[in-house]
Amino acid sequence: MVVKTENAVTKFIAQTRELFAGEPDPEKRWESMRPVLLELLSDPQVMESSKNWPDCVPQDGRAENLLFYEDPDYNFVINGLTKAANSRYDGVSQVHDHAHIYTLYGVLDGTEYIERYKRTDDGSDPDVAVIEQSANDFVGPGVVDLVRPWEIHAENNKGVRSVAVIIRSEKQGAFLQGRFDPATNKYWQGYGPRQTPTEMLS
Numbered sequence: 001m002v003v004k005t006e007n008a009v010t011k012f013i014a015q016t017r018e019l020f021a022g023e024p025d026p027e028k029r030w031e032s033m034r035p036v037l038l039e040l041l042s043d044p045q046v047m048e049s050s051k052n053w054p055d056c057v058p059q060d061g062r063a064e065n066l067l068f069y070e071d072p073d074y075n076f077v078i079n080g081l082t083k084a085a086n087s088r089y090d091g092v093s094q095v096h097d098h099a100h101i102y103t104l105y106g107v108l109d110g111t112e113y114i115e116r117y118k119r120t121d122d123g124s125d126p127d128v129a130v131i132e133q134s135a136n137d138f139v140g141p142g143v144v145d146l147v148r149p150w151e152i153h154a155e156n157n158k159g160v161r162s163v164a165v166i167i168r169s170e171k172q173g174a175f176l177q178g179r180f181d182p183a184t185n186k187y188w189q190g191y192g193p194r195q196t197p198t199e200m201l202s
Contacts, residue, residue, distance in 0.1 A: 008043035009078075009200055012036060013069060016167070020074040026169075027148075030102045034144050037106045037167060041142055049202045050108055050163045055084045056196075062173075063093075065193040068200035070171055079166040080198065083110075083157045095131070095154045097178040098192070102169040103147040105155065110162030111140045117152040117180070129180050129187035152180060171195060 015036045023029040040046060056064040066080035095117060105114075114137045121130035131152055139145075147153055155164070172192030179188050 007201060008040050008046055009069070012040045012078075013071070016076060017071065017074060020071075020076065026102060030104065030146055030148075030169075033104055033167065034146065037104050037144050037165065038142065041106050041108050041144075041165060045201055046165070047108065049200060050080070050082070052202050053080055053082050053163065053198065054196075055082050056080075056193075059194065061190055063193040065166070065172070065195055066198040067171070067195040068198060075170045077168050077171045078200065079168060079193075079195075080200065081164045081166055083162045085157070085159055085161050093154045093156050095152060095180040095182060097150050097152050097180075098147060098168070098172070099175055099177045100149045101172070102149065104167040105145040105147060106165045106167075107139055107141050107143045108163045108165050109141055110157060110160045111138065112162050112164075113137065113156045113158060114139055114143075114145050115154045115156065117154075117182070119152060121185075127187055128185050129178070130185050131180055131182055133182070150178070152178070 016033060019029050019032055023032060053066060056066065058064065066082070067077065068080055069078040071077070115133060116135040117131040118134045119129055119131050121128065173195050175192070176189040177192050179190050
């Protein structure tokens with residue numbers, strides 16, 4: 001008989017599955033997941049393992065995520081995002097939304113600037129989106145940001161290696177998401193991150 005030992009990841013998955021099974025309201029469910037993700041971020045084994053996670057490299061206009069887990073029943077995923085120092089256009093990521101999904105973005109290591117934007121036009125031109133920055137917060141390990149459907153944002157590491165653990169309501173990559181250029185007001189859509197299966201714990 002094989003005895004499975006609980007670790008921080010299996011505990012997180014079990015707690016998250018309980019929330020998906022017991023809380024039908026998405027907003028309440030995702031707010032309730034904040035402390036669950038915080039517990040995962042504080043685990044020493046997760047932190048130590050993250051030192052060996054490969055860097056995520058943008059390619060052909062798409063980001064890359066490490067795929068640690070996809071739930072067979074509720075479809076939520078655990079992603080990792082490792083950014084080498086100044087790996088993304090001097091550490092600056094593209095302003096974007098996540099379309100219809102919920103996302104919890106938890107900083108595990110390093111520091112980042114989390115930017116939020118508000119759209120100020122009426123959306124009548126399909127190629128134009130006028131946005132203005134509403135927040136630019138400097139954050140470090142243990143910060144969890146909830147990104148709701150269609151919210152416009154960016155995370156930038158600017159000069160330091162940063163690592164995040166990301167929980168999404170479903171796997172990205174197969175549906176279109178919004179892309180924004182604040183300097184030109186250009187709007188377009190593109191597919192989300194490429195998913196690279198990776199072991200979370202080493």
